Amino acid sequence: MKIILIANTSWYLYNFRRPLLKELIVQGYEVHTISPVDGYTEKLNELGITTHNIKISRSGLSPVKDTRLMFSLFNLYRKVKPDIIHHFTVKPVIWGSIASRLFSKIRVINSIPGLGIVFKGNKFTKFIVTTLYKFAFRKKHKVIFQNPDDYKIFLSEKLVDEKQCSLILSSGVDTEYFVKTMKKINNTTVTFGVMARLLWSKGIREFVKASHRIVSEFPHAKFIILGSPDLGSKDSIPLEWLEKTNSKYDYIIWIEHTEDVRPFLDDIDVFVLPSYYPEGVPKSLIESASFSLPLITTDTPGCKEVVENGCNGYLVKPNDVDELVNSMKNLINDTNKRIEFGKHSRDLAIRKFDVKNVNNRTIDLYESIE
Numbered sequence: 001m002k003i004i005l006i007a008n009t010s011w012y013l014y015n016f017r018r019p020l021l022k023e024l025i026v027q028g029y030e031v032h033t034i035s036p037v038d039g040y041t042e043k044l045n046e047l048g049i050t051t052h053n054i055k056i057s058r059s060g061l062s063p064v065k066d067t068r069l070m071f072s073l074f075n076l077y078r079k080v081k082p083d084i085i086h087h088f089t090v091k092p093v094i095w096g097s098i099a100s101r102l103f104s105k106i107r108v109i110n111s112i113p114g115l116g117i118v119f120k121g122n123k124f125t126k127f128i129v130t131t132l133y134k135f136a137f138r139k140k141h142k143v144i145f146q147n148p149d150d151y152k153i154f155l156s157e158k159l160v161d162e163k164q165c166s167l168i169l170s171s172g173v174d175t176e177y178f179v180k181t182m183k184k185i186n187n188t189t190v191t192f193g194v195m196a197r198l199l200w201s202k203g204i205r206e207f208v209k210a211s212h213r214i215v216s217e218f219p220h221a222k223f224i225i226l227g228s229p230d231l232g233s234k235d236s237i238p239l240e241w242l243e244k245t246n247s248k249y250d251y252i253i254w255i256e257h258t259e260d261v262r263p264f265l266d267d268i269d270v271f272v273l274p275s276y277y278p279e280g281v282p283k284s285l286i287e288s289a290s291f292s293l294p295l296i297t298t299d300t301p302g303c304k305e306v307v308e309n310g311c312n313g314y315l316v317k318p319n320d321v322d323e324l325v326n327s328m329k330n331l332i333n334d335t336n337k338r339i340e341f342g343k344h345s346r347d348l349a350i351r352k353f354d355v356k357n358v359n360n361r362t363i364d365l366y367e368s369i370e
Helices: 010-026 041-046 063-080 090-102 123-136 148-156 204-217 239-248 262-267 283-290 321-333 335-353 355-368
Strands: 002-006 030-035 050-053 084-087 107-112 142-145 165-167 191-195 222-226 252-255 270-273 295-298 313-316
Touching: 002 010, 002 063, 010 030, 010 041, 010 355, 030 063, 041 050, 063 090, 084 090, 090 107, 090 123, 107 355, 142 148, 142 355, 148 165, 191 204, 191 262, 204 222, 204 321, 222 262, 239 252, 270 283, 270 321, 283 295, 283 335, 295 321, 313 321, 321 335
Parallel strands: 002 030, 002 084, 030 050, 084 107, 107 142, 142 165, 191 222, 191 270, 222 252, 270 295, 295 313
Antiparallel strands: none
């Protein structure tokens, strides 16, 4: 069985879908990927995957570039002759689905990992994108959603038929790999951490504002930001702002993106993601949950799937620094609650997000399509 997985970056495929790619190889699939060449392309090759380079503009609508993308995908489909194509991220989903039309025997799966900024943008852009989705999808295509809110939006917009849809929460987390080492609970210094692509809409500004207020009352508190600016996004946080924040405040530490985030997760006591970005299910939240950390995040699609409010963490309103500060204070003041929340996070990660279950459900879907 020959399969192609397609996304707008090799980084995405390696970081979010590596366990699925490896499992497909173990099960005897011939695995190909299509994505732009970046620092992760060679890592995909090292897994035993055949990679194909393609140019994809990640943002904006360009009739010329997008039409070129569609024909490039069509030519690659004709060359590789896959049995299954699985599209990830907006442009591959839309233009890859259209390109696949002339290949009636290929099984097509489209993953919607999050609505992204498009559905929060201006009405005209949203109209164009929803129209393209309607045109791209066929009844025989299968569509995977990571959270029920996105699922409901696509149904209400009549972009999909319910029979096409599957709800598979997140891309999964390796709960055997993301395990917190045992260390003594520190009752005097509580460290809060956030890791993400460094976009404003991930709530980084709100995290920093909250840190100033917390430190005025709890001077030993620490705050760590892990991640790098996403230079391909208009929403990217400027490097200068990060450097200035890092140097100006001794209680805030900014660390650039790192391959292994486990040392960061080991060093913090509470994970915070004040995102108001339309997420699928944030990988950072499920990794932190697997690491037995209490969580604070926003009551938004995707994020709220990982927090049972008052059980393994707190849900706060987007952009609400007051609620964020109050939740932080609650966990600073109650060591036992931090421990209890962390245990519940670990249980939830195993129950809802274990990557083995996610991969099994995804592969079962591949094999169930007629």
